[in-house]
Amino acid sequence: MKKESKIPQRLIQLGVLLAILLVWWWGTLPGRINPLLLPPPAPVFKNFWLLLTTASIWPDLWVTVHEWIVAFLLASTTGCTLGYVISRSGYAVRVFDPLLAGLYSIPAILLFPLYLLFFGLGSGSKIAIGTTIAFFPIVLNTIAGLAYVDKAYIRAAQSMGANDFQLFWSVMMPAAFPVVLTGLRLGCIIAFLAILGGETISSLAGLGHRIVSLAENMESAQMFGNILFAILMAFIINGTVSYVEARGRRGMQ
């Protein structure tokens, strides 16, 4: 049943994509849309291909990836540690969980001007904004995962004489892992988006910086090529992280 319905579905999706490309090509024929706003597909894909085959994007890409990795590592270590510490006592959960959830509903991007002031235009402010944004889903999910482990499991393990470490390693960890992983996945993705956003607003280097400076120089075809590259990167990240999450989940069971 599932196998049969898959192929027409893919064909329809392919058709829609082709239709979009066709509309794009038709709309950008000479005399229609201003090529500064939307360049025709051919030069965009040519630029995209150039990006993939030449090394010109590497320095900027490395800046962004470096910021992203540092931000994610910072957010995940602090988020998981704090989440673990808070989840140890039910009282602390009741005190801190609403506090963190309340802070989470403030759009963290508001802090970016402050971070620019503190950490400057370079990588520091992007790492800071990425860390702040990724921290909240990670810590909240860690608390949610660890604090709401079924009490019956814990009591069973304790009555069979498990010590603290055993309890953590063989009961709490496996039970909480999927929820924590979801937090890590969310944090990983939104850290990337936040860093791109920060680089777009003001920066000295990086993928977002590159796109903005191309836009400001009215190099539309190149800018679209870079945007395609960023989109491709977001997809690869999304796919990889979801795959790792699914693998981790299965590995734990």
Place this chain on the structure above:
Amino acid sequence: MNRKGPLMSPGIARLLVIIALLALWEVGARLYADPLFLCPPSQAVRALPHILTDPKILNAIRITVYEVLTAFVMAVICGMAIGLAVGLNGFTKQSILPVILLLYATPQATILPLFILSFGIGPAAKIAFGFSHGIFPVIVTVVAGVQNLKPSLLTAAKSMGASRWQIFTTIIFPHMIPSFFTGMRLGMTAVLLGVLLAELYVSTAGIGFFTRLFAESFSPPDLFALISVLATIAVVLNEGCRTAERRFSRWHTA
């Protein structure tokens, strides 16, 4: 629960934690920080009246709120319409929904310059950018909400001869309400992000202009005060949507 120990209620403890953090910040900022970059919270509070009475800043805040609300209303209406159109039909769901998900997953911050190119540096670009952030979560939750519709209800209504319109008003619409409000909440978060990103990127009269001005003129008290005003507005808007969601989803679980 509380009888276990001499613990105070979590609410009071939370308040104490906040006060302790503010005190730590106050002391730390007074003793160690460079006043050009960081100010103690008391100074930020003292800057609040100045921020809230300056007509230019008030106007900037008003513009930003106007941008958020316009983008939000547009995103909810269009997202709802598109979500229904896509979700209620098997063909469109198979063909268009993946494209929508694809667009949803693109890092929109990278196309911000495009919005500025097409809509200029005024409020129009912010509204458009907020709209493009907000519409996708609305569409996706509405589609998910339509999907959760029990087919037996539809079949029952159809077999009793209900018209399309009757089916929509009596079955689809009431079932949509919870997901509609969830979509609204997610949409509000996204619209806020979009509008603020665009404001911070380039702005002539909105709050982005003033955050940049305060940061570049090294007056952290003003910056902190303005940011806390904006954060308060954002939290009020977010919480409004959350309350509406909780209130209108209640019938569903009952």
